[in-house]
Amino acid sequence: MQVTDFAPLTALGLMSGTSMDGIDAAIVETDGERLIGFGPGASFPYDAEFRERLRGLIAHGGDEAEVARELTERHAGAVGRLLEGIGGVDVIGFHGHTVSHRPDRGLSRQIGDGAALARLTGIPVVDDFRSRDMMEGGEGAPLAPLFHAALARDMEKPVAVLNIGGVANLTWIGPEGELLAFDTGPGNALIDDWTLKTTGRPMDEDGRLARGGEADARALAALLEHPYFLKPPPKSLDRNAFGAGALGGASAADGAATLTRFTAAAVARARDFLPSPPRRWLVTGGGRLNGSLMAAIAQALEADVEPVEAVGWRGDVLEAQAFAFLAVRSLRGLPLSLPGTTGVSRPVSGGVLHRPPGDD
Numbered sequence: 327m328q329v330t331d332f333a334p335l336t337a338l339g340l341m342s343g344t345s346m347d348g349i350d351a352a353i354v355e356t357d358g359e360r361l362i363g364f365g366p367g368a369s370f371p372y373d374a375e376f377r378e379r380l381r382g383l384i385a386h387g388g389d390e391a392e393v394a395r396e397l398t399e400r401h402a403g404a405v406g407r408l409l410e411g412i413g414g415v416d417v418i419g420f421h422g423h424t425v426s427h428r429p430d431r432g433l434s435r436q437i438g439d440g441a442a443l444a445r446l447t448g449i450p451v452v453d454d455f456r457s458r459d460m461m462e463g464g465e466g467a468p469l470a471p472l473f474h475a476a477l478a479r480d481m482e483k484p485v486a487v488l489n490i491g492g493v494a495n496l497t498w499i500g501p502e503g504e505l506l507a508f509d510t511g512p513g514n515a516l517i518d519d520w521t522l523k524t525t526g527r528p529m530d531e532d533g534r535l536a537r538g539g540e541a542d543a544r545a546l547a548a549l550l551e552h553p554y555f556l557k558p559p560p561k562s563l564d565r566n567a568f569g570a571g572a573l574g575g576a577s578a579a580d581g582a583a584t585l586t587r588f589t590a591a592a593v594a595r596a597r598d599f600l601p602s603p604p605r606r607w608l609v610t611g612g613g614r615l616n617g618s619l620m621a622a623i624a625q626a627l628e629a630d631v632e633p634v635e636a637v638g639w640r641g642d643v644l645e646a647q648a649f650a651f652l653a654v655r656s657l658r659g660l661p662l663s664l665p666g667t668t669g670v671s672r673p674v675s676g677g678v679l680h681r682p683p684g685d686d
């Protein structure tokens with residue numbers, strides 16, 4: 327049977343990103359190939375206390391079972407809130423929260439219990455999106471590129487979609503729709519960690535801190551010596567692959583300015599691996615709201631960069647939409663990744679389906 331014969335489904339995607347800012351949730355209607363409609367989307371921020379527990383678990387371990395249980399319950403809460411007044415959806419795509427991403431060891435681990443989420447919501451849940459890819463030699467990341475390609479279906483190519491979350495990743499969509507995707511390097515995580523440490527605030531709102539500082543060229547050069555930048559794609563990163571050690575005793579503002587330039591310089595390095603220059607750079611993820619970072623990227627690329635809203639996409643919930651789309655692809659047995667997106671040896675599907683009790 328051809329995939330185009332499948333009736334569209336409504337799917338709800340859930341993403342808890344490496345920034346640990348909260349849960350993004352969004353609904354799409356799709357047959358797994360085409361995007362037929364977009365439902366509501368919303369973000370449900372974590373409170374500082376839960377964020378600290380998540381941060382602690384990732385940094386030095388802890389009561390994983392307890393944090394995972396609470397994470398699952400918070401996701402169930404997000405589903406309930408998003409579905410208020412809507413009724414139901416056919417399937418949930420549940421990414422969970424990454425506690426460790428070590429593609430060099432074939433490991434990427436997300437916490438969150440899909441079976442429990444199916445029970446709590448009464449809706450079938452697809453989770454564990456990354457394992458199959460890694461078993462077949464892939465990096466397990468990034469997984470949004472096929473969704474970006476579906477979104478960009480009717481756009482003039484090549485197009486670059488840059489997602490600046492905790493880590494930043496790039497999808498290049500070529501003239502014939504071919505895909506190359508990989509993590510570029512740091513995204514917001516280092517800037518967030520630095521801002522928290524030096525000012526007590528969880529992020530550099532609109533890049534105001536960085537705007538008042540001056541980048542330290544020597545520290546920047548040291549940061550860019552990381553071997554990751556020389557490695558050709560496919561490649562992906564753990565949230566904590568980079569540290570801010572090179573900053574030494576920099577002021578809060580100068581450190582933020584340096585790390586902002588670092589994220590931007592990493593994007594420029596990534597551009598060197600692209601088969602041909604993109605006509606447009608579309609930026610999604612929370613980093614698009616950091617004016618200093620957007621300006622630094624435009625300067626590093628010597629190109630215009632635009633938030634994805636410029637083409638009508640929703641940057642705040644794009645990843646959540648991607649996991650809704652991928653959940654439907656998983657149900658259809660369609661690939662979630664390709665050699666060009668994760669380095670997997672062949673196109674592979676993935677995901678594990680959990681049905682709620684009594685739903686056969």
Ligand SMILES: Nc1ncnc2c1ncn2[C@@H]1O[C@H](COP(=O)(O)OP(=O)(O)O)[C@@H](O)[C@H]1O
Pocket residue numbers: 342343344345346347348490491492493514515517518529530531532533610611612613615616617645
């Ligand atoms: N108004 C803003 N100004 C500057 N940075 C922002 C703003 N809003 C969000 N961010 C950044 O985006 C991050 C969240 O981005 P997000 O795309 O959700 O990442 P992830 O996918 O890793 O959760 C925040 O941690 C912060 O660094």
Ligand SMILES: [Mg+2]
Pocket residue numbers: 342343344345346347348350
């Ligand atoms: Mg987030």
